[in-house]
Amino acid sequence: MSAKRPPPDPIAVLRGHRSSVMDACFHPSRPLLFTGATDGELRVWDTVQHRTLYSTWAHSGAAGVYSVATSPSLGDTVVSQGRDGICKCWVIEEGGLSRNPLITFRTSAYHFCKLSLVKILSCIMETHQNSCQELLPEKAEAGLNFDQHESVNVACKEKSVQVSSLPTYGPRMMATAGEKAEVELWHLNEGKRIMCFPHSSNSGCTGNSAKQKGLCMAVQAFVPPKSHGFLNILSGYEDGSMLLWDARNPGNPLCSVKHHSEAVLSLTVDAFCNGGISASADNKIIIYTLDYQTGSSSVKKEITLNRAGISGTSVRADCKIAATAGWDHRIRIYNYRKGSALAVLKYHSASCNAVSFSADCKLMVSCSEDATSALWELYPPSA
């Protein structure tokens, strides 16, 4: 076999941050990219022109931006989280963000867990609304303030069928780690804690086991198919174990598995919510499947790395490829279905913090401690 082609270089490098870029995410429908750095700056980039559109000191310099997140269900809103536990919701306006956050609320503590918005399978959107209302009958309706038509129009410009079908409403909730190894569910509109896993009422018996697991390090909220819109949450812990929770039964996890030997740093669920990818401080990446019937999770593929430490993972919306951001400055691309390695991307000169795909599957962004974010074009979808 002849020599393989060399791995690609980034199509653009976004410079401008003055300190380590902690997180990045694409706008679900518009060519926008949000990045947050440890000095508290939140930037909005144009992914076509590759330049900064807007910058704001979203969080205090000491806290920094720890996480930024968008979701189709949130529409033109972006959520940022500081290391001090303060979360802010920003409205995306023409030419940037709103001057002041829509809402600011303080979650419980200073921790190492990035927040997670709720991932929803597009085909179950219809039932979703109802289920949300079932789940949270008195609060869920409050979130529908956005003009549905506007976002659909924008989406049509993108000529993406998938995106255009997305409604801009959804469970405006986020999950994050709370105190004492708990996972908390917050409502974004009101900035209030809704639930807590394990449920605080019967934390007596499970508290001990949770303590042994250590702090919650990663969390992913999603609405699986056939769950009638009920929220499920995956949470990863310091000792490498992973729990699957069902919002209907906050007292006990659906299943508990331990794939890793070190703290789980990142958990991702794919677009079909049938499985996902998890990474930890050890030298393993696990591609797992979820079985809701039996309430179990099994390892589909275990990838062993030469150098330990993966701080971020992401699965592309078409579930073809997955990416990891490593402490070893590398972005690694895997065939998500088979788990085989596809590329090792070397650009960053410092530890990588996060990696994220755009909703249209065309772009990927990686961000790193070297204060840069890089845009990549990998295996463009054939459609």
Next chain:
Amino acid sequence: MAKDDDGTVSSPLAEVELETLILQKVEEVSSQIDSAKHVDQVICALHSLAVRLFPIDSSSICGIFPTISSKVLAAKVPSDSERDEWRHVFYHSAASPAMYRMLIYNVTSHWLSSFPPIARKQVYDSFFIEGPSTEIIQILVPALKQNGSTDKFNFEAIRLNIERLLVLCLLEKEGVHHMVSKFDLQFAGGRNVGELLKTDGSLIISRAAQFLVSIPDRATLKALPLLSSHSFIRRIVIQLLNGAEERTLELYSSVDTSDATPVDGSYFFVGEAFSRICRRGSAGEIFLKDMQLFNLQFQNNCCCLCNHMPICVHREIQLSMKYYARIMEAMKDQYAVERLSETLLRQLSTKNTSEIEAYWVLWVLFNRCFKHENSLRAIFVEKFLIWKVFPVCCLRWIIQFSVLEHAPNNEGSTYPKTKNFFDVVQRLVIVWSKRDFVQSAHVEQQAYITAAVGLCLEKMTNEELETTKDLLSSILQGVSCRLESPIHLIRKMGSSIALAFSRVVDPANPVYLEDICCGNIDWEFGLVSLAKKQQEAYKISTDNAELKISKSDKDPAYFNKKHKNIKDNEKNSKIQILEARKSVLDESIGPELRNNDHIDAKYVSDVDSNHSESTSDSSLQPYDLSDDDGDLQNRFSQLADVSAALRKSDDPDGITRALDVTEKLIRASPDELPHSSGDLVQALVSVRCNDVAVEGHEDSTEERRQRALIALIVSCPFESLHVLTKLLYSPKVDISQRILIIDVMSEAAQELADTTFVTVDQSRSLISSVSENQQWFIPSRHGPLGAGPWKEVEEVGVLSWSHRYERVLPSRPGQVKKGKSRRWSLGKTRESPPNQTKNRFPLYAAAFMLPAMQGYDKKSHGVDFVNRDFIVLGKLIHLLGICMKCIAMHPEASSMASHLLDMLRSREIAHHAEAYVRRSALFAASSILTALHPSYVASALIEGNQEISNGLEWIRTWAFHITESDPDTECSTMAMRCLQLHAEMALQTSRALETAGSSSHRVSISPSMIKDIIIPPSTR
């Protein structure tokens, strides 16, 4: 003397009467010749005797000389039986010598020239042709001796005539062949050689052989070409062999038993003749004819050989070539036998004889002698194996014939080995393993014995190895002392033996100590091509100023590798060999383990194939997944960090990273460099690159370390040299580190010497400085504008005594250029000003050289340069030589040279046992010769500086001594070059003295002084 019975039976009385009658007749003829006035009378007189002895056609004589026809025709022609009787008596009486003397001297000098050819043939030559060649030889050959001419005889004519007669009798009439058959008639019978030797007969035979063989020596230069040594001996050899062959057929047609050994005179004669031929250095002629014969024989017998039926071969060959064996038996002269067999071997090797053929040739010729005579055995086993050098194919035959003593076979079936075999192997190995032998024997000799040992080893089995006493330890000793050698070829010999040895011990697990890649070991070690190359190189080397040693050692990477190999090998060779042995013992466990491996491999391959299947169908083609972690390490930016990291031996990554940046950091020459340099030097020297480096990257790591050290020396010489030279003699470092230190010092010296600057224009400087790049002997650049640079012109002669230069000059104003070519345009001579280099080295020369020299002969704990670590000593001397080259033509050279000369003159260096050290010393001496400016030498002479002048004279005598007596060819070549340099220097110095003498009359040097001190005649 026994009288033969070929003539008619006659009574003794009749014989006596006949004898007196013949004597009378001879007397009569003699007086007739003496009194003869005309040639007719002489012919007539001779005819009267000849007609009674030989059948002569008288009528032909009558036709020419009608005057005597009546007399001639009147002579009574006797009957055949009568004539035989007469002849028999004539040759056994006193008459024949008298007659021959008369024929040779009297007739020849006065009359023979006027004989007509027919008459000469009839009445003169008949006496010689018809007579017995044994007698004739004894008469003719001594007569060749006499020289000059008296008034009585014309010796010139006599000599020419004798030569003619010899050719006639011996060559044309096959007299030699007759002699062979004659002797067997004389000495046939049941007597053995011993008895034969005691009798007079043997003396006669020896003398005849001696006369025969000495003919070419006695013949003059003007003699016929047939008598020249080459062709004469070739011809008589053919006759001798034919005679012997005939004799053999005669003998063996009757006697069928091969063991019956009737020794007879003809074999003895042929043997004697061959011995003498060999002694005269013409052994090659003996086999010339029969090489064809041998080949033919063996082709005929090919089928037999293929079936390995020695008996059959035996018979076949015996009949036709038995006589060779018999001749060999008859040869008693050991030296001649040795020469003969040596020649045979060499001739066989040039004929591309196959191993089987050669074996059978040797077998046929020498088998019987070899079994019965110790002297022949000694020739083969001692001389041919240990003292002489043959081509490797000959060596194989010798071993096959004399050591293994059975026919070669391809199937590898083992013959039981004789005790003799083990004795020989043991002796060989003991000779081979001696350190003295490695040091002092010629390379060819070493290669030869190594090959002998190797070939013997290849024939042995593991059990045989173990049972032979001391063999194992000797081989280990020999291998290890060869692997220590700095000379590549010697190491190769050592590793070849190790390989052969390990193959015997465990064929599945050979030990490859060096880069022997192929399966078969080249026992010639490429010496044939090497010799050729050397000759070529020698031709060139007269023009080539660079000495070979510097060429081969210049490449640091090469030497590192070499030296690392030495080091590793030294340690590992024994272990490896012993391990190989152990593994044989563990063989019972072996197969299962191997099976396990096999299963594993299968499993893995299965998994692999699955894996490849699963990936191949995807549209997602992977990119190149190779990944190095070059960018991951954090960089060092401070010298202090670097030296701290280098000291952490438990962090190999850190050390590698530190080594990566060290050179850059040093070259940047930060302010703190002088302060931290000592620390850094120590850290760099003590780093263990091999432990640190990733497998396969040892070389680059090592190189980085070296470059860092070089940079360090160049940027702050005094501080780092202070530490380095101390470390060089410190007991804490090992050989490799010492060599490293020396290597980096020499590299640094060279770098300091060629520091480059780009300067603007220096051509108009008023004072010519010696530190200029230009050497003193190149003519100055002054001249008309546009003159080209000087170029050296090759001298035509063998030795270039001086340098010749030429340059392109611009045309004079009035000159008109003809020709169309644009190459003659003036623009060509414009050149950009060359980069000026400035030699910064002389400033530091003392710091380099003096501390390095001071303790070479000290022997303390862990430091023993002179004996154990001679490689370090050799490198050290080489370094000093390089330093001398770097300060060439600078004032510092003279002071350094005297110190260096002191060192070289010490006995332990000048006459070191290892050739490597002597080579280095020669290199250093040559560099002294080139480094000294002639004017310094001249001033040293004028001022009476004894050190320099004595030292230079010593170099000359020492180099002379080496050219004459050194066993190492490289050494003698270098010494030759050294002598040449000395002569050139002497010439330049005497020129300098002349100019000094002519310019200032205050200093007067007598020419004798120059002669005495610089060019003392070797006869003094």
